[in-house]
Amino acid sequence: MISAYTGTAVQAAEKPLLEAGVDLMARAAYGLANAVLWRLRTSGRVYGSSVALLIGPGNNGADALYAGELLSRRGVRTTAVLGSERVHGPAFAAFQAAGGTVVRLAERGVRDSASLVAQADLVVDGLLGTGARGGLRDAVADLVAALCEIGGLQVIACDLPSGVNADTGEVSGVVLSAIETVTFGGIKAGLLLPPGEGFAGDISYVDLDLSLPAAALERLDQDDLLRHWPRPGRSDHKYSRGVLGVVAGSTAYPGAAQLALHGALAAGTAMIRYLGPATLRAGGLPPEVVPGASTVAANRVQAWLVGPGVSDDAEQERRCLDAINSGLPVLADAGALPLLPERVGPQVVITPHAGELAALLSRRGHPTVRADVERSALEHARLAAQLTGATVLLKGATIVVVSPQGEVHSQSEGTPWLATAGSGDVLAGILGALLAAGVAPPLAAAMAASVHGRAGVLASGGGPMTASGIAEAVPQVLRELFEGID
Ligand SMILES: NC(=O)C1=CN([C@@H]2O[C@H](COP(=O)(O)OP(=O)(O)OC[C@H]3O[C@@H](n4cnc5c(N)ncnc54)[C@H](OP(=O)(O)O)[C@@H]3O)[C@@H](O)[C@H]2O)[C@@H](O)CC1
Numbered sequence: 001m002i003s004a005y006t007g008t009a010v011q012a013a014e015k016p017l018l019e020a021g022v023d024l025m026a027r028a029a030y031g032l033a034n035a036v037l038w039r040l041r042t043s044g045r046v047y048g049s050s051v052a053l054l055i056g057p058g059n060n061g062a063d064a065l066y067a068g069e070l071l072s073r074r075g076v077r078t079t080a081v082l083g084s085e086r087v088h089g090p091a092f093a094a095f096q097a098a099g100g101t102v103v104r105l106a107e108r109g110v111r112d113s114a115s116l117v118a119q120a121d122l123v124v125d126g127l128l129g130t131g132a133r134g135g136l137r138d139a140v141a142d143l144v145a146a147l148c149e150i151g152g153l154q155v156i157a158c159d160l161p162s163g164v165n166a167d168t169g170e171v172s173g174v175v176l177s178a179i180e181t182v183t184f185g186g187i188k189a190g191l192l193l194p195p196g197e198g199f200a201g202d203i204s205y206v207d208l209d210l211s212l213p214a215a216a217l218e219r220l221d222q223d224d225l226l227r228h229w230p231r232p233g234r235s236d237h238k239y240s241r242g243v244l245g246v247v248a249g250s251t252a253y254p255g256a257a258q259l260a261l262h263g264a265l266a267a268g269t270a271m272i273r274y275l276g277p278a279t280l281r282a283g284g285l286p287p288e289v290v291p292g293a294s295t296v297a298a299n300r301v302q303a304w305l306v307g308p309g310v311s312d313d314a315e316q317e318r319r320c321l322d323a324i325n326s327g328l329p330v331l332a333d334a335g336a337l338p339l340l341p342e343r344v345g346p347q348v349v350i351t352p353h354a355g356e357l358a359a360l361l362s363r364r365g366h367p368t369v370r371a372d373v374e375r376s377a378l379e380h381a382r383l384a385a386q387l388t389g390a391t392v393l394l395k396g397a398t399i400v401v402v403s404p405q406g407e408v409h410s411q412s413e414g415t416p417w418l419a420t421a422g423s424g425d426v427l428a429g430i431l432g433a434l435l436a437a438g439v440a441p442p443l444a445a446a447m448a449a450s451v452h453g454r455a456g457v458l459a460s461g462g463g464p465m466t467a468s469g470i471a472e473a474v475p476q477v478l479r480e481l482f483e484g485i486d
Pocket residue numbers: 011014018024025026028056057058059060061063127128129130131132133134135136137158159160184185
């Protein structure tokens with residue numbers, strides 16, 4: 001499990017150590033310098049290579065300056081570009097004493113400074129850290145905009161990419177995309193949330209031995225999947241493993257039902273009862289799927305998956321609603337989202353993409369558009385969980401899961417190739433499989449997101465794939481997970 005924290009929580013945890021005189025900054029700078037040295041070494045040489053350091057007024061700039069000091073002493077040509085008048089005095093003195101070159105943005109100007117920085121082998125972003133209020137401003141923002149326009153820079157972010165909110169992942173103004181973020185004392189939640197994660201690159205963690213509070217966000221890793229993924233035992237039979245009822249598809253959208261069913265079967269559901277239009281039941285179902293009784297109440301299942309491909313079909317909509325109201329664990333997706341009652345119980349999971357979440361919030365008196373959700377994903381997912389009482393899985397490159405109790409998970413194992421029609425239906429199938437097997441909603445949502453992402457990567461292999469291909473890859477992802485156990 002990867003745990004992440006708010007910037008404020010990390011700062012509070014640092015306080016007692018700082019008061020006891022522990023030089024946390026030296027440890028942070030050492031970790032940052034090592035990351036830079038490793039990158040330089042793997043791309044050629046250390047001695048004589050060049051590193052540009054973008055320096056802000058606070059401790060984040062100080063970390064970068066102390067790292068610059070260490071790099072200078074290893075024979076790296078270091079140039080610090082000071083973004084503001086204010087700079088951490090002792091760190092600045094140490095950097096100069098080690099032979100680092102200093103350029104002041106105010107004197108050199110944006111254009112000249114940008115071309116100087118762009119010539120460096122590596123750039124360290126030490127402009128703003130956890131003390132940032134809002135994004136980069138004035139000439140510093142212009143400098144970063146100019147660097148973004150030049151493009152192709154190898155940037156290592158100090159603690160977090162400047163302009164990314166440490167707590168929420170929200171991005172203000174221009175931000176330099178990093179290949180790596182070296183973060184100190186605790187992984188900041190904003191590095192694992194959209195859109196911030198998109199700027200962070202690989203995350204390296206420098207442990208400062210802090211006593212941290214409960215995590216603000218958790219991310220499952222391979223061990224968690226292995227620990228929690230349901231597997232049949234000797235005494236199991238197809239009913240005891242959990243039966244999933246599926247209400248999906250309509251005459252207009254038969255494919256969504258197929259993909260949701262395929263996803264659920266691939267994720268290990270032993271028994272599915274399907275409720276849908278006669279045309280679909282007659283010909284197109286996978287042979288493993290059992291046609292269910294016509295009403296929700298007449299079907300004995302452990303969980304429901306409702307909504308994929310449900311559109312303009314009163315009978316299907318009635319079934320979705322009945323399943324949502326059944327009290328059983330239920331995943332409501334796509335066509336079931338507009339049917340969601342005002343309040344539901346915590347056994348309900350909803351899986352909107354940003355556009356669907358915006359529509360859901362707007363229907364509940366919070367006028368929202370897709371761009372609002374994309375800008376502050378956590379805030380909107382949280383609001384939806386509070387308003388509906390459901391666990392919310394917000395889809396995207398980084399998937400955010402928020403439970404009605406406020407627990408937050410995020411997963412991002414996927415690939416942009418997953419953005420293909422029907423991909424979400426397969427995710428719904430995987431999540432339905434976990435709910436039927438009795439996995440608690442927030443954990444089931446995070447596990448489904450993780451396995452869906454992994455299956456996407458496997459199916460894609462770096463190129464395009466279909467939604468069916470994602471489902472086909474799921475058993476292989478699980479086989480690799482289970483390899484070596486039992
Ligand atoms: N605590 C520790 O011991 C450890 C902390 N560590 C490091 O410290 C970092 C946090 O340091 P920090 O608190 O100094 O905050 P930081 O982000 O550098 O900048 C704040 C300064 O920027 C200014 N400012 C704010 N917003 C701005 C904006 N939008 N545009 C322009 N300026 C803006 C603000 O000025 P103000 O507006 O208040 O006048 C203030 O001067 C943390 O990320 C980690 O790297 C590690 O060394 C481990 C030990």
